[in-house]
Amino acid sequence: MAVVSGCASSPSSSSRYALSQDRAPSGDFDASGLADAVPRYEPRRAAGNKSPYTVWGKQYWVLDSAAGYVQQGTASWYGEKFHGHRTSNGEVFDMYAMSAAHKSLPIPCYARVTNLENGRSVIVRVNDRGPFYGDRLIDLSYAAAIKLGYQGQGTARVEVAAITVTPDGALTVAGESMPEVGSVAGGGTGPGADGAMALFLQLGSFSHQAPAQLMAEQAEAVVASAVRVREVETAAGRFHRVQVGPFQNDGEAQRTRRELEARGFEESILLTDTR
Structure with a gap:
């Protein structure tokens, strides 16, 4: 050592x-x-x-x-x-x-x-x-x-x-407001058309793309659900959010969350976001 x-x-x-x-x-x-x-x-x-x-x-x-x-x-x-x-x-x-x-x-x-x-x-x-x-x-x-x-x-x-x-x-976090945990009205609805709100698990939010992309690749290797890196402009600057989903309902999201936690992704938060 x-x-x-x-x-x-x-x-x-x-x-x-x-x-x-x-x-x-x-x-x-x-x-x-x-x-x-x-x-x-x-x-x-x-x-x-x-x-x-x-x-x-x-x-x-x-x-x-x-x-x-x-x-x-x-x-x-x-x-x-x-x-x-x-x-x-x-x-x-x-x-x-x-x-x-x-x-x-x-x-x-x-x-x-x-x-x-x-x-x-x-x-x-x-x-x-x-x-x-x-x-x-x-x-x-x-x-x-x-x-x-x-x-x-x-x-x-x-x-x-x-x-x-x-x-x-x-x-x-670094000036970016954290989304409210579990902020899905009525327990979650299915994803709608482009621009509609849908249910996601967010694994991390980074000011630089490289660590976000690395986390996304690691998540893709352990879950069957889609994984994306979404760039968002905020008053504090640009952030790269690693998200899994969208999910059809809260139960599906929670099952994937447990699967991710078992593979070392312990910091996920449940949120609504645009599809």
Whole structure:
């Protein structure tokens, strides 16, 4: 396993850690049943949000808001060296939880991280600062790295899309409003003519086409239903939505959802969309 330079909430004081270098925990850890972080409204805190701040002689600024943030870059992970120590906002780092460190996103916030090499996505809660090594964009917990499939090589090319939640519960990903789950009037009707509303399962929504196309190809390999990548222009920009369907009724959609979940597509949402 590659040794990864993980982030620390206090990089200049490495003597506080029992280990000089980061590493994975001994033994096997099964992350297949580990649920993503669940986005919820959390007010911005003073802890961890000092701006600007300086690490190793370089100055960084914290964003006023995470709304609309989406960026591609390199993800690393951090594990046993920092496990049990305090994060930048005073919480205790748990390498088995779905969390992350970022240099500029406000703390706490949530983000969808997609491995651009295999199309896998996770949702993490940002509660730490870093990584401060090279040009790395985000540091994920060891568990999150396993779910994205790059813990062995140490780093991966990813897309980070911020998830924001308002006090009334409205949720957006990179500025795009999330469709209402199960928003099918009357339990769903059959698809109509072109332009009519129909029932779909949405597996993901990406600001770039490549990861959307990869996810669509992976879905096509495991289900008999049609899979499409639909480009949508929104106020926040262009998004590529990976959708399965249309379905004749809610029962058919739910059977396909269970089939997809059994094959690793655990983040599908049921929605109406134009055919």
